[in-house]
Amino acid sequence: MKILLMSMPDCAPHFNAKRWKAPNLAISSIAGNIDGHDVYIADLILRRERIADTVRELIAKYCPDVVGLTAMSFQFSTARRIASLIKTINNNIKTVLGGYHVTLMYREISESEEAAPFDFFIRGEGDLSFNELLEAISGKRIMESVPGLSFRKGDGFIHNSPRSLEDLAKIKIPDRSKRIWKGxxxxxxxxxxxxxxxxxxxxxxxxxxxxxxxxxxxxxxxxxxxxxxxxxxxxxxxxxxxxxxxxxxxxxxxxxxxxxxxxxxxxxxxxxxxxxxxxxxxxxxxxxxxxxxxxxxxxxxxxxxxxxxxxxxxxxxxxxxxxxxxxxxxxxxxxxxxxxxxxxxxxxxxxxxxxxxxxxxxxxxxxxxxxxxxxxxxxxxxxxxxxxxxxxxxxxxxxxxxxxxxxxxxxxxxxxxxxxxxxxxxxxxxxxxxxxxxxxYPLAYYYRQYFRRPFLRLKNRLFNNNFSEMELYKRDMAGAEAMNTFF
Structure with a gap:
């Protein structure tokens, strides 16, 4: 099968995405522990400006059978929208959600309409369980045999027993060669x-x-x-x-x-x-x-x-x-x-x-x-x-x-x-x-002290002196609000 693994583009506003673009370790580790399938990694932090178009291009280029998405709590809404978009493109693609938020909130999510675009949840460590899920999808084992897996059945979800913590000696190193972008x-x-x-x-x-x-x-x-x-x-x-x-x-x-x-x-x-x-x-x-x-x-x-x-x-x-x-x-x-x-x-x-x-x-x-x-x-x-x-x-x-x-x-x-x-x-x-x-960083210090900061002070005098403190605050908050608007 063809497997596409995605991390979310959302970032906290105080960690500027222009200066901080980190790969997602979890999906790199999952990629390193998948056997016998074609795997591609898409860290969407590198494509924040055009998420919907990027997702469509990824689906068209790689034709995945399974898409895995990982999300923290503040990224869950974006993951759900991406999964919904994938289902509108091709409803036969299996969607899997993992990460902290679904590990903590799987029951609440599965019992609400938020679960609609997902076929599977992986709770806890996914390094090895994702590969076991692929074996189940391929018919090599039954779904109920994968600890830590929640899977759709009828109108609801079946929640398998929790997964024991992994023996770290069994986890292979991440496969960074599967990343499709640089940056x-x-x-x-x-x-x-x-x-x-x-x-x-x-x-x-x-x-x-x-x-x-x-x-x-x-x-x-x-x-x-x-x-x-x-x-x-x-x-x-x-x-x-x-x-x-x-x-x-x-x-x-x-x-x-x-x-x-x-x-x-x-x-x-x-x-x-x-x-x-x-x-x-x-x-x-x-x-x-x-x-x-x-x-x-x-x-x-x-x-x-x-x-x-x-x-x-x-x-x-x-x-x-x-x-x-x-x-x-x-x-x-x-x-x-x-x-x-x-x-x-x-x-x-x-x-x-x-x-x-x-x-x-x-x-x-x-x-x-x-x-x-x-x-x-x-x-x-x-x-x-x-x-x-x-x-x-x-x-x-x-x-x-x-x-x-x-x-x-x-x-x-x-x-x-x-x-x-x-x-x-x-x-x-x-x-x-x-x-x-x-x-x-002596050079960075002197650059900031004797060039950047004087430039910013001049800029503020020219453009910000007419704004009150509250107006400046509201402007900055509006920018922060817009930072994670993708759809």
């Missing part, structure tokens, strides 16, 4: 995605990761990770993001991997990881090994400066650990993207402002300032529902940490949205001026 990039670097582990055992109640993997942690072998890095480099990557949920759950394993990357000569490219303050702070040798291995950016889960909010998020009082983690990373010129979550139940404007001030005091290099989002099936969602603080319970297209879907006890959703914009603008000139950024 993955991160600020001019050629970008790819690799993973070294799956799962997280931390108790954070705003995260839905445990609904995919449970409270577990599994690591690939070092040899497999090195092979994956080598394969990504052969595909052209000189910048790799590790997709691991928390890279610092196994510090000794992480340090050993750093040594192996350096010893294998894979420290000739740059890496980004996501880590916890507690993990980074727990070792006085880790940051040095990371720097030697080529790790240049860490997304650090700082979240908030308020002890009350950290307790509510079940992060614990990590403020001093955060300070130590930042110190250790910066000592080795590793830049930090600081994860910040605002919009907690008792937040007032001064509480939000204090988070930005805290980040500046720590010389955090980039802000990932997000509004608390009540993701489906999370403990935080239940708490916010009980407190009557969720203002948007069902339009998941806005669940991307940019839009305010909640209120606080003191701020409405529109006020919360405005305050994120206000303080993001206030500190825009601070970004890319930190010592770590200057040491990593």
């Amino acid at each position: 993955y990039q991160y600020y001019g670097f050629k970008l790819d995605i690799v993973e070294s582990s799956r799962g997280c055992v931390m108790p954070c109640n705003f995260c839905s990761m445990d609904k995919m993997y449970g409270k577990t942690f599994r690591r690939y072998s070092v040899d497999r990770i090195l092979s994956d890095i080598s394969n990504a480099k052969q595909a052209g990557a000189n910048f790799i993001i590790f997709s691991d949920d928390n890279f610092t759950l196994d510090i000794k394993g992480f340090e050993s991997l750093c040594d192996a990357i350096a010893d294998a000569g894979h420290n000739d490219i740059r890496y980004i990881i996501q880590a916890s303050s507690t993990g980074i702070a727990s070792s006085d040798t880790l940051a040095e090994k990371m720097a030697r291995a080529g790790f240049r950016i860490v997304f650090l889960g700082i979240e908030n400066v308020s002890e009350e909010n950290l307790r509510r998020m079940k992060k614990g009082n990590i403020i001093e650990k955060t300070k130590l983690a930042v110190k250790r990373l910066h000592e080795h010129n590793i830049m930090i993207v600081g994860g910040m979550i605002i919009g907690n139940p008792n937040d007032k404007e001064e509480d939000i402002a204090r988070n930005y001030e805290f980040f500046v005091d720590l010389q955090i290099d980039f802000f990932a300032d997000q509004i608390l989002t009540p993701y489906p099936k999370t403990g935080m969602r239940d708490e916010l529902l009980n407190d009557g603080l969720i203002t948007n319970t069902s339009d998941y297209s806005r669940y991307n940490c940019f839009w305010a879907n909640i209120k606080t006890n003191y701020l409405g959703p529109e006020e919360l949205q405005f305050l994120r914009w206000k303080y993001n603008k206030k500190y825009a000139s601070y970004i890319c001026t930190t010592p770590a950024f200057i040491k990593n």
Whole structure:
């Protein structure tokens, strides 16, 4: 059969798709674990401008028998529309939906009209189950024998038993050769995605990761990770993001991997990881090994400066650990993207402002300032529902940490949205001026400081002086609204 795998074009407005175009690791992994079929990968992040035409062209060119789509919660609406378009082109094409959203919400989706364009759901890890589904479609096994599969029968769906977590040793590396387009990039670097582990055992109640993997942690072998890095480099990557949920759950394993990357000569490219303050702070040798291995950016889960909010998020009082983690990373010129979550139940404007001030005091290099989002099936969602603080319970297209879907006890959703914009603008000139950024990118710093910023100030004086703050805010929000309008 001919198999077409698609990832969605939707991006969060604060991650500019012009500068950040990442391949989808899940469908690349599925492609690497399909046997005996022709497989094509279409990452629609590379074709955001003309989605409907692109889908028609893909169907006409590759004539797929099966189309697999993967979607997070905020991408589900787009996936459903693409599946509907595919069915209007050729109703005989089998459509399969996988990813986080359907894993969490398969019952609700299957019992609503939203399920109409889908023939199958894959719940949980799809690396191996997608190939088993193809065997069932080909008549080599029965549908009921595929764990984690939901399939259409009559007017409803049959939901097979959940799938056990995969033995990672059985998962082959992604097949990047099946990608039909090029252009993955991160600020001019050629970008790819690799993973070294799956799962997280931390108790954070705003995260839905445990609904995919449970409270577990599994690591690939070092040899497999090195092979994956080598394969990504052969595909052209000189910048790799590790997709691991928390890279610092196994510090000794992480340090050993750093040594192996350096010893294998894979420290000739740059890496980004996501880590916890507690993990980074727990070792006085880790940051040095990371720097030697080529790790240049860490997304650090700082979240908030308020002890009350950290307790509510079940992060614990990590403020001093955060300070130590930042110190250790910066000592080795590793830049930090600081994860910040605002919009907690008792937040007032001064509480939000204090988070930005805290980040500046720590010389955090980039802000990932997000509004608390009540993701489906999370403990935080239940708490916010009980407190009557969720203002948007069902339009998941806005669940991307940019839009305010909640209120606080003191701020409405529109006020919360405005305050994120206000303080993001206030500190825009601070970004890319930190010592770590200057040491990593001196030319970029001088370009921004002495050319781009003066140009933008002149542009603002010429074109924006006649606009009020609220008018500028509304203009920016209108642009953000239009960013993911594809149909």
